Amino acid sequence: MAKGVTDKQIKEFRKAFESDSSAMVAQNAVSNADLSTLTLRRDLVQNMDFSFSTKLDEWSVTNQRRSGRCWLFATLNLFRVGAMKKMNVKEFEFSQAHIHFWDKLERANHFLEAILETSDRPVDDRTIHFLLSDPIGDGGQWNMAMNLIRKHGLVPMSAYPESHSSSSTRSMNTILKDILRTTASEIRSILDDGGSEKEARSHKDSRMGEIWRILCIHLGTPPEKFDWQWRDKDNEFHRKGEMTPLEFVDEYVDVDWENYVCIVNDPRNEYYQTYTVDFLQNVAGGPPVVYLNVPSDEMKEVTQRLLEDGTPVWMGCDVGKHMARKKGLWDAELYDFKGLYGVEFGMEKADRLRFGQTMMTHAMLFTGVDVVDGSPRRWRVENSWGSDESGVKGFYTMNDNWFDEHMFEIAAPRDYLTEEMTAGLDGEPVVLPAWDPMGSLARDEALH
Template sequence: MAQEAMKPLDNERLDAIRDEFGQNPINRIAMNAVVESGIDAVARNASRARTLSRRFSVTVDNGKVTNQRRSGRCWLFSSLNVARNIAKKNLGIKEFEFSQSYAMFFDKLERVNYFIRDVADLVAAGESEDSRLMQHLLHDVMGDGGQWTMAMNIYQKYGAVPKEVFPESASSKATATMNTNLRTMLHRAVARLYAGEDAQQVIDDCVSSAYRMLCIHLGEPPRSFEWEYTDDDGNFHRDGEMTPQEFWNEYVGSVLDEYVCLVDDPRADHPKGRRIAIEHLGNVVDGTETAYLNVPIDFMKQCALKILSEQHIPVWFGADCHPMMDRKEGAWATDLFEYNRVYSVDFDMDKETRVRFADSQMNHAMAFVGVDVADDGETTRRWRVENSWGDEIADNGYFTMGDAWFDEFVYEVAVPKSMLPAEYAKALEEPAIVLPAWDPMGALA
């Protein structure tokens, strides 16, 4: 049977829709309320909001929350929030913050090198400039987002410094213009490659230009610095001159080196217990590849609970932060907003459907710092989240997440490899399922 030709929205159909809207008085009430107050105020489930307690049976005190400002550095902030918990214990101080700007500097420098070398290889192999892959890479380059493994690549190679040694700049707080200019520089470099210029010269020019641009925007990062501090017992310490690598090794050490990233890919054709990798996704050439172990969401919860309750270390995770979020109050719950009732529209989709049809993917990284557990000692009820959006919202910047929201919108957690059962540990040594660069599991926080 031949498919009917696409029909325009004619006046007859539009009049029928208008009449249908006007005949239901609930539509006008909803319209008046939303026009005046906004959809979130009208759809907010007040009964659910009142029951989302900020009390937790297990908590990790990680001090004052950080603030990423107008940047997409959440993956660096959250991973450094995990690391600073370890560093604070080793330093004997309650308040400490790593420089996220220092980490961003070297991530962007490395990512310029990674991107232009990757593209040079593709050009040499005959990849068309208008292919889906090339257009995806060109569009996606020089954003702020990243993954746990990419963060570890930077810390293991370049170390870290206290924030006072390399503080924020105007461009680290608002990265858009810096990123746009880096992206334009790289786009021109790709055009040079397609014009047949020498690839190594193009690569060298890119890395040199990127270093110069990053220094202008962020300042030149230190090769070494003098470190001295007073601990919370009033004891003065002078460690002398240290490199960033020495500082990281001294105060964080190898605790995070053996972490692996677990992911919940809900698509049935991607089996649990298998590694997943994404083509062309990375930041450091010859660094650890960006790959995940696909596991059930309940196993991710068990690991997070165990780390918080036994090791008392925050847990890095990635989620789709936008659905059902009350940003001001700092709350996530699957039934926090009743949009379907206001609109009389069915929004119901399971996690797999949302991923398959581009309705959800990871876009923000944070750290779990608490959990409320039922009396059985196993059933998780809600989670305390250290965000990086400043302390003027939520509970001084700390959010509360309903347990069901974890199931639906959390995609990744980073955990020690030693927590994996034998079959999962073995899977880490097996070839990964390699997904294309544009796959939603390759989304960056």
């Protein structure tokens, strides 16, 4: 039988607290001021340096606004670097709304395919319950972005600008979740009542047409072709004329993205082994999301080499941990919670993953590193939260100790992998359950 808190314990708790002068001071402070203000360590803020031995960015940050599209923004922020060089422009953005449209459509289809695939299971099966809990969130993964670009291409922002619903997705997502859960119920009813898979698929296809309609109403109809012309930073005018989204990718994306692999640091699991997460996908039938698990220091070495070779690095992390948003700082000990509460905090990274204290929540782009005697001491990060009250004009500084504790993933070319890493790619991926935290970036909206 469970044991409740006793009156005796409460009396002891009260006496201990009221006799502790430091606890009373902390109570007075916290009841009148913000926790982060009280615990932010002055010594770390004072000693933070915003210069870097390698700094790649010479552009402004983007803004995902009230959406969880960080993974798409980080991807297109990487891709735009080469596009800006090729077009000789200072600023450029691919349309994030365009690829977001296709993600919503493809993800709706993938969800309904998953409902068909699991139709022989009871509806309270844990996997089905997980699928129904968030049938079409905003999040995603590097491989999922590649699936979309491979199939649907890209367009410039001018060809498919932001809409209210792309910049603020909650209302649209609420409608989409409603129709998807409704359709899931209808598909299972058809099959439970003795209907054929063909009948269930026919109903799914009909509903997909309605989902297309909803997406077009919210986001606009994606163009099949568009006219492209621009003026470069030397005031020279250029005209390419009519292009398709796939032609635009071929012309302006110089990243060899088909050669990229996702490297993660997940200390719960064996290193130099690949992993995937059940039902982690957006394009049905497309290549799966696959991670190669490596030690943190090796992921760090790959990141450093890429930056020093002039290539920004797509990454995923637990963004909200020990972050000073307005100052644009991360440090593993940025806030002194122990000093305020007089209580010990903290678990090792593996246990934080096991017990739900951490997961990937946000994707961004490394654009710089400060290296002393061959070792990194801080990293420069391009965020996608705009430049107002977010970092230093939208860029953040990450102390190296934060990388080890709260960084989880990068995307990197195979050429940068060690022999041991490359050998690890050969085996079959271990399938983690759908609810594993290694899939969290694709379902949880980032802090923004």
